[in-house]
Amino acid sequence: MRTTTFDFTPLFRSSVGFDRMLHALEAANRVESIDNWPPYDIARLGEDDYRITMAVAGFSQDELTITQEQNLLIVAGQKSGDDNVEYLHRGIAGRSFQRRFQLADHVRVENASLVNGLLTIELKREIPEEMKPRRIEITSEATPARIEANTHTAEKIAA
Structure with a gap:
């Protein structure tokens, strides 16, 4: 390769x-x-909504952890080792894993659910008001500059 x-x-x-x-x-x-295990999908549901779906068959809620640090989402699975069974063939993967996803600024986890062996994590990007685009009026030297903002921001300035 x-x-x-x-x-x-x-x-x-x-x-x-x-x-x-x-x-x-x-x-x-x-x-x-x-590492391609466990398999996962990343879907964009809307302009600011995303979904990660991971196939984690064989893992229970207690064996999965989801942690969000600043711009990093960590999904980990750890199987409990109290199996007293002798397997003749073991085809269902049950090994531990840790999958990391880099998140953009202002993306947070909304919800996580485990249904039928699929772990679904819903994400939402929320840009703070002060970081949204705003229009700045260009003026001559004689008049002070005026900045147009949302009505919510303008009410704060007027108060």
Whole structure:
């Protein structure tokens, strides 16, 4: 298998504030082995709504943990080892796993459910009001600049 290495140095020189994204691209480029277990889907349900579905057959709710750190979602499964059964054939994977998902800024977990061996995690991106686009009026030197914002923000300024 042939791998391609990308040099992100020119992007570092010509961009401001994208350091974390570029470092994430570099880290993804360095990944050598890809673990495909457990299988999962990532779906975009709307402009700000996403869903991760993982096939975790054989795992109970008590054996799964979901942790959200700043921009990282970690899903882990740990089987309890109290099996006193001698298997003649074992085809159902029951090994422990840890799957990590990089999340964009302001994405949070809304809900998680386990139904019929499928773990479904619903995510939502919520951009704070102060970070939403706003229009800035261009004025001459004689008049002060005015910034148009939402009515909610304008009420705070007036108070």
